[in-house]
Amino acid sequence: WIMSLRTILSYIKKETKSLCVLNACSLNSATTWGHRYNFNLNQFSKRCYNTTRETQFKQLLVNSYGEPEEVVSLNVMTLPDIIKGTEVFARVLAAPVNPADINTIQGTYAYKPQFPFVPGNEGVLEVLEVGENVKELKKGDRIIPKLNALGTFRSALVAEEKDFIKIPSDIDPILASTIAVNPCTAYRMIKDYVPLQDGDVIIQNLANSAVGQAVIQIAADKGIKTINIVRPRPDLDKLKDFLESLGATLVIPLPDMRKNKDLLNELPKPRLGFNGVSGKDAAELIRMIEVGGTVVTYGGMARQPLFVPVGELIFRDIIFRGYWMTRWNLQHKDDPERITMLDYLFDLVRRGKFVPPPHELVPIEDFKTALRLAMPAKGMTNRKQILVFN
Incomplete structure (x- = not known):
């Protein structure tokens, strides 16, 4: 360990993978060295995780308005290596397809996002990593978008902590994915x-x-x-x-x-x-x-x-x-009444007095089937189409 800090950091950059598998004993033996050179081992381990975790994920993308089966495509996206500040990195567990999503893709909805955009107004996510300034969320928390149009038709995303509402972990994720709309x-x-x-x-x-x-x-x-x-x-x-x-x-x-x-x-x-x-x-x-x-x-x-x-x-x-x-959410973004509403609905679930609509779980690779069956003209199935991700 008798090396200059600059040499150590250079070595880390070149040999990240091998350093990230340092066992607990090795990290403990390095603690004294870390304090001596003001090197934060928690940040060190986080950087190891950031540079070795998967950074490519799947998403649906819309480049022009039209019929969903024609204008929506499946793409691979790359997320940042390092999550910083008040950012939250989360994986999407499930995202229902609502009529509003179809209308947004068709260009007939009141909200018209700029191209290209990821559709999806609601869903349930699990926090995988947080930036150093995140205060309320931690790894493993379940969250839902605070506002519509976050773009939930993708397997993972990075957004600000303020864009999410933490929900109880005992609520079934499929039901939780359909609660906000x-x-x-x-x-x-x-x-x-x-x-x-x-x-x-x-x-x-x-x-x-x-x-x-x-x-x-x-x-x-x-x-x-x-x-x-x-x-x-x-x-x-x-x-x-x-x-x-x-x-x-x-x-x-x-x-x-x-x-x-x-x-x-x-x-x-x-x-x-x-x-x-x-x-x-x-x-x-x-x-x-x-x-x-x-x-x-x-x-x-x-x-x-x-x-x-x-x-x-x-x-x-x-x-x-x-x-x-959508209008109510914008007007009551940080209103305690919103939490009161969600608490009531979750309590209804716990009391066995609320169940999700009949639904079908559709892998994101089969998104065209989900979009087709979610369209009003095809809606006689009475089954909510819910996109799910590995």
């Missing part, structure tokens, strides 16, 4: 527009969607009844059984709404309605809302404008609002 949308719509009490009623279309399923489960936990409108389909009875198992009060195909007038009249008039379809089909939902009630629109799966009969505004004073989870 659809369940949070359902929670906010139930909480923010109309003060509801035990026994009140919500009516919603698109009830079989991930948002619809979350609405059913959260409402049931709060003692709120739900009328759930779905599209006709061959497996309707199976779908009804499934939604009722989540806590749905009524599940009715859209064409049968008027036929079930007596059944609907047994419940109080809904004070709140959630519209994820729009188009003319939303008229049945609006017609059911009580005078002075509120309809919240969060989607437009019909790809048509929302048609509102003028009488609903003049004679029944129905209130129409819009909800966008």
